[in-house]
Amino acid sequence: MSVRVRIAPSPTGPFHIGTARTALFNMLFARRHGGTYIVRVEDTDVARSTSAFESDILAGLRWLGLGADEGVQLDGEVGDRGPYRQSQRTARYTEIAAQLHAQGSAYYCFCTPAELEAERTAREAAKLPPRYSNRCRSVDPNDAATRRAAGESAALRFRIPDGPVVIDDLVRGRVEIDAATLGGDLVILRADGSPLYHFTVVVDDVDMGITHVIRGEDHLSNTPKHILIFQALGATLPRFAHLPLILNADRTKMSKRKSQTALADYRAEGFLQEALINFLALLGWSTGSEDEVLPMDELVQRFDLDHVQKAGAVFDRQRLEWLNGQWIRKLAPADLLARLRPFYDDAATDGRIGRPARDEEILALIPLIQERIPLLSSAITLTDFFFTDGAAPDVATLTPKRWDVATTLAALEAARPIIADAIGEGDAVLLHADDPLEGTLRALAETHGWKAGDLFMALRVAATGRTATPPLFDSMRLLGRAAVLARIDAAIARLRG
Numbered sequence: 001m002s003v004r005v006r007i008a009p010s011p012t013g014p015f016h017i018g019t020a021r022t023a024l025f026n027m028l029f030a031r032r033h034g035g036t037y038i039v040r041v042e043d044t045d046v047a048r049s050t051s052a053f054e055s056d057i058l059a060g061l062r063w064l065g066l067g068a069d070e071g072v073q074l075d076g077e078v079g080d081r082g083p084y085r086q087s088q089r090t091a092r093y094t095e096i097a098a099q100l101h102a103q104g105s106a107y108y109c110f111c112t113p114a115e116l117e118a119e120r121t122a123r124e125a126a127k128l129p130p131r132y133s134n135r136c137r138s139v140d141p142n143d144a145a146t147r148r149a150a151g152e153s154a155a156l157r158f159r160i161p162d163g164p165v166v167i168d169d170l171v172r173g174r175v176e177i178d179a180a181t182l183g184g185d186l187v188i189l190r191a192d193g194s195p196l197y198h199f200t201v202v203v204d205d206v207d208m209g210i211t212h213v214i215r216g217e218d219h220l221s222n223t224p225k226h227i228l229i230f231q232a233l234g235a236t237l238p239r240f241a242h243l244p245l246i247l248n249a250d251r252t253k254m255s256k257r258k259s260q261t262a263l264a265d266y267r268a269e270g271f272l273q274e275a276l277i278n279f280l281a282l283l284g285w286s287t288g289s290e291d292e293v294l295p296m297d298e299l300v301q302r303f304d305l306d307h308v309q310k311a312g313a314v315f316d317r318q319r320l321e322w323l324n325g326q327w328i329r330k331l332a333p334a335d336l337l338a339r340l341r342p343f344y345d346d347a348a349t350d351g352r353i354g355r356p357a358r359d360e361e362i363l364a365l366i367p368l369i370q371e372r373i374p375l376l377s378s379a380i381t382l383t384d385f386f387f388t389d390g391a392a393p394d395v396a397t398l399t400p401k402r403w404d405v406a407t408t409l410a411a412l413e414a415a416r417p418i419i420a421d422a423i424g425e426g427d428a429v430l431l432h433a434d435d436p437l438e439g440t441l442r443a444l445a446e447t448h449g450w451k452a453g454d455l456f457m458a459l460r461v462a463a464t465g466r467t468a469t470p471p472l473f474d475s476m477r478l479l480g481r482a483a484v485l486a487r488i489d490a491a492i493a494r495l496r497g
Helices: 017-032 051-064 090-102 113-125 141-149 197-207 223-232 263-269 273-281 296-302 317-330 333-350 359-369 378-387 405-422 436-448 452-464 472-479 481-496
Strands: 004-007 036-039 070-073 076-078 106-109 155-158 164-169 173-178 186-189 212-216 239-243
Touching (some): 004 017, 017 051, 017 212, 017 273, 051 070, 090 155, 090 186, 090 197, 155 223, 186 197, 273 296, 273 317, 333 378, 436 452, 452 481
Antiparallel strands (some): 070 076
């Protein structure tokens, strides 16, 4: 049997990090078993579905490397079992609904909204769970046909049989759910003929030959309904695997109301595709080893459902940033430049840096920042001083905590000629090498009884305007002699008042 799996997002909101994790697990399973990974769109919620949300989801899948083998892609559909959008499959749903009605597995329900609300209210008052009474089951089929022919409105309900429904779950093992807890007979077509999710998803899975349904634990309660419809259609059941919920640090369910869930937000912050894939793969699945930094090809080789955990998976932002930093370190300079380029362009546009950064300038900065940035966006806050006019900070910022203004002024005036002699224009950085300038300035500090750290902090703020930067002496060499001296002079003038 050839493995066929699917991801079926609903375009009613931005691409969710949970949807990305589900898509990844489906793709990994398909790749591991030489199968097919399908993307289809569940867009029957006309009021909330938008083309913008669909484009966001498909673009996010493509960026992550999770675009469809078969199904919906950004530039159309691929495959011979479509259409892959539910909105284009209405005739098929109507056909299968008629089949279920003809074989007695479904019946017309004439209950009005007011009657259904009265039932719900009565059960609520009796402290009973919501459940349809199934009273329209007793309507004679001939009477139902007559009433519909006369124009009476009716929904089509699927008959839920009595007894237990067993799920042989590949993650959770045997799960048994009593059909009596499913809320009564299930509406599969509304009175206006529009189909509902529990029905459409099964029809799609049958038509597209889905062999394994890998989805979130929140769908576990829906699965008995789907199994019963599969059985009524005489279709082969797919194998089910329900993935653990993604939890916040406080172990509450991750949701867009209290969590950052949109994939686009992570991309905008400067998380790499490789890091997000790596992180999401480990969100509920274990490699069985201590290895954490894993590329896609290795994930494919290792992935199995046996090591998917049952308990909720905590979304650890610090771990994600650590992984992202590891992947940034792996990039060749030219690759990192290409990924940083949009961030520097945006920063120039919105004024976070004073002018556009040239490629050669960013390349020169990479040795200073590659080991230090957890996010691509971090490069901007770490290096913005290279692209500003160098206006001196205020006196309080220029003055180290243990120094007064007079000491700071004396230190900058004493250090200036040393720096003027030691730095040229366009010097190469001396990263990981002993910089003679550092030794000379340490000697200056010792002579005056200053702590070298205080002197270096005064110079850092004077030269860059910031208290945290890449290595100080490398930064000054990249800035160049003229810029560094001009900034120190501006700081001295500010301190003199």
